[in-house]
Amino acid sequence: MVKRYSAQKMMIKDALMRLNHPTASEVYEYIRKSYPNISLGTVYRNLGLMAESGEILRISMGNSPDRFDVSTNDHLHVMCRECGQVFDADSHKLENMLKEIDEFLEESTGVHIEDRTMYFSGICSSCREKS
Amino acid sequence: MVKRYSAQKMMIKDALMRLNHPTASEVYEYIRKSYPNISLGTVYRNLGLMAESGEILRISMGNSPDRFDVSTNDHLHVMCRECGQVFDADSHKLENMLKEIDEFLEESTGVHIEDRTMYFSGICSSCREKS
DNA sequence: TATCAATTAGTAATAGTTACTATTATTATA
DNA sequence: TATAATAATAGTAACTATTACTAATTGATA
Ligand SMILES: [Mn+2]
Ligand SMILES: [Mn+2]
Ligand SMILES: [Zn+2]
Ligand SMILES: [Zn+2]
Secondary structure, three states, X not given: OOOOOOHHHHHHHHHHHHOOOOEHHHHHHHHHHHOOOOOHHHHHHHHHHHHHHOOOEEEOOOOOXXXXXXXXXXXXXXXXXXXXXEEEEEOHHHHHHHHHHHXXXXXXXXXXXXXXXXXXXXXXXXXXXHO | OOOOOOHHHXXXXXXXXXXXXXXXXXXXXXXXXXXXXXXXXXHHHHHHHHHHHOOOEEEOOOOOOOEEEOOOOOEEEEEEOOOXXXXXXXXXXXXXXXXXXXXXXXXXXXXXEEEEXXXXXXXXXXXXXXX
């Protein structure tokens, strides 16, 4: 069970670095330009494996298709509901607040918090200018 | 365009009050016991309409099916990853912190935050006792 | 009672994703 | 190097959650 770093896997990693939080099909379409034979299944499988191993991040936002992220450091995501762009925000400075929220929830629900999911949406500055 | 509060709609509302943050099919299965002819489409449509009008809440947690909530007040959700139970937590006391997070994000991304989605998961107290 | 829009049941269609399978590519080994 | 073992792929089928469609039903109104 030796992990083979196939050409396809490298292309997927490369696409992730070039695109901004792409969906699986965005990765697929990007690679297809230079390598038309890539299979959508291969893209999904590798993104899933990489996310599971912690090499990349899977971002589930509501009911839209999952997005993937090469940055695995702790950070938050904000999406513009006008243009769809996804913005990163370093959550370092919020660490204490987030811990406080966890503690509050543990106390009021009895659940030992192991994971939190949060994302935000609004209108980005360039979309605000346009209107 | 008179809003008719059909028998089906009432059954759906009743199911929501009796079940704990159910999915559309949980609502469907519940109603089917006493009214086998109810259509899954009707359940989906009415849940969607009620959520849109603000009469109930739609809760999207990751890639699992959407859940619905009769309580429309501001509160947070915590799910036990062992038994799947969903717990409510009044977010009143966190209001200031949440606003601070919004402000931080507006400053660091330029996006004017209009909506935030957050949910948490962990192990509930009764599941912790069992192991 | 006749009319007409709202709603329904039942089913078809869709989107996103995972599963399957035969084939190809890569590595290990005789 | 030739052969065997197995990891990964392309292509497609299947699946789940959800929405769309349509003909029939319901119920309010004139
Ligand atoms: Mn990111
Ligand atoms: Mn709730
Ligand atoms: Zn924008
Ligand atoms: Zn539990």
